[in-house]
Amino acid sequence: MRVWFITGASRGFGALIAEAALKAGDAVVSTARDPSTVTARLGSHERLLATRLDVTSEAEAHEAAGAAVRKFGRIDILVNNAGYGLLGAIEEASAAETAKLFGTNVFGLLGVTRAVLPHMRRQRAGHVINISSVGGYAGFPGWGVYGATKFAVEGISEALAGEVAPLGIHVTVVEPGFFRTDFLDESSLARTAQHIEDYADSVGKTRAHADDVNHGQRGDPRKLAQAFIRLANTKTPPLRLPLGSDTVERIEAKNAFVAKELAAWREVSTSTDWTEEAA
Helix, strand or coil, rough: CCEEEHHHHHHHHHHHHHHHHCCCCCCCEECCCHHHHHHHHCCCCEEEEEECCCCHHHHHHHHHHHHHHHHHCCCEEEEEEEEEEEECCCCCHHHHHHHHHHHHHHHHHHHHHHHHHHHHHHHHEEEEEEEECCCCCCCCCCCCHHHHHHHHHHHHHHHHHHHHHHCCCEEEEEECEEEEEEEECCCCCEEEECCCCHHHHCCCHHHHHHHEEEEEEEEHHHHHHHHHHHHHHHHCCCCCCEECHHHHHHHHHHHHEEEEEHHHHHHHHHHCCCCCCCC
């Protein structure tokens, strides 16, 4: 029996992953700002611990990790799922809106990871799964600040993977595309208070598209939860796991663009190396 520690587990991806893990016979520590919302969604179960965690409080993260180990003895899989979106142009996003978003999506993830890693290091085993986004691999107009938080998660995950690999700990960053969850609802998506008319043809189109596709997205969240079980079961998990054909398409398009641009500018890119002649 493995022990999962899942943040933001009262709804959306977090709740579905928790349900799938319980069905697989594992134990789950499901965290939320209000633990009663976890119980309301998942019910009561001897292999389920619902505990309070506001990821912006590192003290609460340590308390939740300690409670998990006291009840189940270990933490095998950490799923850093808690987070939310911000829709708006980069110029439209205020300093306060930006800081709040980074506080949850980046600093919160770091705080929870710091709370859980000592237990995994002691075990010399574990798997950290950080949920990023297709927006963490490729930027989109209107999602710039949100994407910046996910780009940060990607960089953190890459570096962390190298740091903890000698300790028997794996790291995977999961990149979901657009799934039929409540992500585009007000419960998960904030919108910048400021709207600048000059961005009507770029960010304005993104806002309209978000409204049009809400609850009509391509991805099936139930299948995402099953993909997490498959990921947890593999002995050699990937560093990156894109989920959704839209993510795969976007990654392939960006990789092709980067390769084409690199080829076009290779001579300039390599011309800056030190040479004795230049000295």
